Structures are given as C-alpha cells and as structure tokens.
Amino acid sequence: MPIIERLRLLPFEIRQYLLVTGNYWAFTLTDGALRMLVVLHFHQLGYSSLEVAMLFLFYEAFGVATNFVGGWLGARLGLNRTMNVGLALQIVALGMLLVPSVQLTVIWVMAAQALSGIAKDLNKMSAKSAVKVLVPRGSSDTQGALYRWVALLTGSKNALKGIGFFLGGVLLTFIGFRGAIALMLVMLIGVLSLSLYRLRADLGRTQSKPKFREVFSTSRAVNVLSAARLCLFASRDVWFVVALPVYLYEQHGWGYWAVGAMLAGWVIGYGGVQTQAPKITRLIHGSSRAITVGWALALAGLPAVLALLPINDDVFWLVAGLLLFGVVFAINSSWHSYLIVRFARTDGVSMDVGFYYMANAMGRLIGTVLSGWLYQVYGLTACLWVSAGLVVVSGVLALGLPADTTEPNETAGGGR
Template sequence: MKALSALAPSVRQYLLVTGNYWAFTLTDGALRMLVVLHFHGLGYSPLQIAALFLFYELFGVITNLLGGYLGARLGLNRTMNIGLGMQVVALLMLTVPVPVAWLTIPWVMGAQALSGIAKDLNKMSAKSSIKLLVPDGQQGTLYQWIAILTGSKNALKGVGFFLGGALLALIGFRGALLAMAGVLSLIWLGSLILLKKDLGKAKAKPRFRDILSKSRAINILSAARMFLFGARDVWFVVALPVYLSSVFGWDFWKVGGFLAAWVIGYGIVQSLAPRITGKQRGHVPDGRAAFLWAVALAGLPAAIALGLNTGLSPQWVLLGGLMIFGALFAVNSSLHSYLIVSYAKEDGVSLDVGFYYMSNAMGRLIGTVLSGWVFQVFGLEACLWISSAFVIFAALISVRLPRHSNVL
C-alpha cells in the first residue's frame, strides 16, 4: 500500500482502471468459452451457438453509442462500476435453472445481452480514462499506455478462455459461473471505494444528439474498425472453436488451451506494437500506418483457405496461419486503439470513444452472425474468404485517414 500511495495520482488511477479492466476481461473470456463449449456439448448447432451471442453483440452496439453519452454526463467511474455490477448479475443469471426447456435460448441470450452491455461500458470507460490521465502533448506516452492496457487485456482474455475450459471440466458450468461471480463482486466493491469520482465528466453537459460523431477522422476510423473486427470474428468466434472440436477432435482442454495461448500471444504483440511500429525511432502512427498494416493482413485468411485445400497438413496450415494472423491483427488493433484516443477531444472524450466502439461492436455482431451461419452452410474456408474481403475494405477505408509528420 505504501508503494501504491507513493505513485503519482494519475498512475494510481491508471492502475485501478487497468485492474478493473483485467478482472472484467478474465470473466468475459471465460464466459465466452463456457457458453460455446457447454452448448456445443449439449448438441447445439454452430448457428444456434452464434444466436446465443447475438444480443451480446447487438447490445454492445447500443451500449457504446449511449455509454459514451452517459460517461460524459455521469463520469467514467460510474459507468465502469455499473459495468462491473451488471457482469455479476449476468453471471448469476446463467446459474438459475430455467423451468421450461424452450426458454433456455432466450434466457441465455438475455444474460448475454446484459454481459454485452457490461463489457462495453467497462471497455469504453477504461479506454476513455487513459486520455484524461496523459497530458495532451505526450502522444508517445499515450500510445504506450493504450498499447499496454489493450495488450494486457487481451492476454488476460486468453487466460480467461483457458480458465473457462478448465473450470467447465473441473467444476461444471454452474460452479464456474458462481466462482467467477463471487470474485468479481469483491473487485466491484473495491472499485466503488477507490476509483476517482467524476473522472471523465464533461464540463459542459452534452446533448443527446452529440452521441453521433462530427469528426471526419473518427467516422472514417470507425468504419475501418467495423470491417477489421468483422474480419476477425467471422471465423474466430464460433467457426474456429467448433472446427477444432468437431474436425480435429479436440476436447475442452485442448480447445480452451489453444485459444487461450493464441489470445495471450495476441495481447503480448499488442503491448509491443509501439516498438514494432517505430516509437523508438521517434514516430507515432497515423492513417498511412493503419492502411499499410491492413494491407499486410488482407491476403492471409485467403491464403489459409487455399492451404486447407492442398495436400498440406490441415492442422499446420490452420494453426500456423492463425499465429501469423494474430500477430498482424494485434498490430492493426493496437494502432486503431491509439488513433481513436488521439483523435478524440478531451472534454467529453467518452462520446468519441463510445461512437468508435459502437462500430467495433457492429463489426463483432456482423462477424458473429456470419461465423455461425457461413460455417454451418459453407464451411470454414468460406469464413476465411469473407475475412480477407473485410480486411480489404478496412484498408481501402483507411486510405482517407489523416496523415501527419508528428514525432514524440
């Protein structure tokens, strides 16, 4: 505690925000894996499993749009704590036995809707807070802090995937949910006490119509983000874990462990993105960097699809391609996460960040629906071709992002 109190106030708040984000992310990743593997084991089809996440993604779109407005009016500490509390309720909802079998899917979808609202309130609050804790002239520091927050979050989401698979095997679906709800409740109580009051509250009360961004740069970046995350989730959310389980014959431990390792590696690369993109040479990224890194990613999913139809080992093709995809996608995602916070105006920052993550959620929604439907009807290769097309769209949109010659 002495070491914590000796830190600068902005650093203490950064650590609290990051700790909240970490705790939430562990339960979010574990819950995703629990639901996919549990309901696949019950005999649900890929499309039915995708439907379970439909409200999760749909309400993420709505939450990011309205959550930025709420954060600017109420303060980011409140929206973050509301998100933590709602996740506890969502976890507990899934532990309640559903009395009638035909209510199972609507009930799970409802719990996922609540979890989606909670996740995006928490993420929007965390990302917006960083803008307020770093002086405006220190863009290199802002990039580094955003990369650390985003990368560590995704590494922990990978741990959450493994945790979900492990808990499902060890203590079952209901036991896993109860354990996570208990731990997250303690984190929530600590956050209520320690997080700075009125963090992120706008000086001038925003009007409801302000939820729509008026910034050309943010609108372009948001459109690119939608296609970028649609490209990931169209094969990663449902198609990949079901393919690993049904085609490769992997059990819960292998599926959860592999996806956990992938997301952990993905998060590590995100944290290192400033080094990869030239921060040590005195440069921060701009729209040109976003375009070039999207181009580097664009052909990879199509190459994996082609490789699956050759005489090469499908496991080496898919798993090796997935590793390269994860590294390139991590840099793209980290670049975008920095650019949105950099573009956002400081007063009422959550309005701009919320609008941007609304597009992010829309991409996830599109990707999730397509992941279940396309995989069930056409197979994994079709999901991969769509992924490449989406990245190409993201690259073409990124051409119009602002360019600069700023140095640190």
C-alpha cells in the same frame, strides 16, 4: 518497503490508472471465460454452430447500443460510474446463468448475454476513455506516453481475455458450468467493492452537459477510423468466435481444454504483441493514413493464403497461420486504438471513443453471425475468404484518414 506503501507514493493519476486497469483486467478475465463456457457447454448440449452464434446475438447487439449511448453517459455522469455499472451488470448476468439447467432456455441465455454485452462495453469504453484523462500532459512526449498507455491497457486486457478462454475450458472440465459461473461471480463482487471505494468520482465528466445528439461524431477522422474498425473486427470474428472452436472440436477431435488452450494462446500472444506495438510501428516512417492502410493490406493476405492450404488434412497449417494472423492483427488493432484516443476530443473523450467502439461492436456482431452461418453452410474455408475481403475493405476505408505527417517513431514515444 511494503507494496501498499509503494502504491501510496505513486502519483494520483498513476494510482487511478492502475485501479482502472485492474478493474478492466478482472472483468475481461470473466468475459473471456464466460464466452468459452457458453460456446462449449451449449455445443455439448446439441446446439448447432448457428444456434450457438445466435446466443451471442444480443451480446453483440446490445454492445452496439451501449457504445452508442455509453460515451454520452460517461461524459455526463463520470467514467467511474459507467465502469461500476458495467461490473454490476456482469454480476447480474452471471447470476442469471446459475439457474437449474432446465431453465437455461435460448431466450434466457440470450437475455443474460444481452446484460453481459452492455456490461462489457460500458467497462471497455470507460477504461479506454480514462486513459486520455489520466495520461500526463504538457511534456514533449505526450503523444508517445498516450500510445504506450493505450497499448499497455489494450494488450494486457487481451492477454487476460486469452487466459479467460483457457480458464473457461478448464473450469468446464473440472467443476462444470454452474461451478465456474459461481466462482466468477464471487470474484467480481470483490472487484466492484474495491472500485466503489477507490475510483475517483468525477473521472472523465465534462464541465458542460452534452446533448444526446452529440453521440454522433462530427469528426471525419473518427468516422473513417470507426468504419475501418468495424470491418477489421468483423474479419477476425467471422472465423474466431464460433467457426474455429467448433471446427477444432468436430473435425479434429480436440477436447474442451485443448480448444480453450488454443484460443487462449492466440489471444494471449495477440495481447502481448499489442503491448509492443509502439516499438514495432516506430520502425516505419510515414503518415497515420499510410501506416494504417499498409498494415491492413499486410493482414489481408494471411486468411487468403490459409484458405488455399489443406487445413482439413493437416491442422498444423491452420494453427500456424492463425497465430501469424494474430500477430499482424494485434498491430493493426493497437494502432487503431491509439489513433482513436489521439483523434478524440479532450473534453468529452468518451463521446468519440464510445462512437468508435459502437462500430467495433457492430463489427463483432456481423462477424459473429457470419461465423455461425458461413461455417454451418459452407465451412471454415469460406469464413477465411470473407475475412480476407473484410480486411481489404478496412484498408480501403482507411484511405479517408487525415494525411498528417506525424511519424509513428515520434508518436510512439521513442524519438528517432
């Protein structure tokens, strides 16, 4: 039977989930490639690590603002519309970067990155919220299915983002900055056309029209988890966004494709582990609070150990340590992503998810700025120490989560 016919025979919710996931995948691929293109291209032009970090300032800042209002917009307008608007804005952002090199001023690139930040978080908020709307309900394994669907979406997205990092480095090497941007723009136009035609019009739209003040979550669980998420992602980006690629390029003489391959491998592996997180966390018994705190503390020791190793003399320890960090971080991230969808209200899920990812974006913003500044002033070791401290804070904050008795082997869908 042809693939098209098989897809038509799938339940409507599954077909919509596949469309949302494919949309998210395509966007993520271009987003990862664009980040690597900007970091390497502008460092090549003579920008310092702090100046490169500043190019992403609007990207992250506007991501915070977008998540603040994006959930409200998704609840009022429908997640299909917010997702398609995100794609359209990314197309505009890519088009802005096609101007001649002499016009690629700092302000112009920051403006393009601002649009890209809005686009990315509209797309992500829509995709993550859509999962709760589409997941089959009514079975004894509803929470397990929810965890698996979230893990699959999140893990596959990060694997594609890693491929995007590698793609960015390769495209910059072989067809240059403008050629790479043009290629990604054409691809996204095709994806947007399909999404406009196939995605359901009322996906995630609430029966009542929520007021704007409702963007602030009143759930203690959502607020605590959001604060922990902020610190968790700041701990990653404080070394990952600017410090590591510039360090490998400057201190160890890695080429663009090698830097891109390293970051791609890290994120692809990270995404792969996320898809398996339900199988890993089901092996541990305890409350959601205990599991969250325990995994955070396990993560905190890794950058601290790396900071004590002779990474300037032997890059092997740095690469090996960061790969291990990626494994444990992936489990933390996937578990957090499941908890927010679980804790979020069913009617108006995008409101809680949007608030949570606002905190996520704020963590990336803080981590990005610290990555450029700390590396320029103190070096990579300082970035690793700050990363360890931020994970500890995330674990302490997680102590405020509800002390439920639901065990992960039940919620992960495997049973005992």
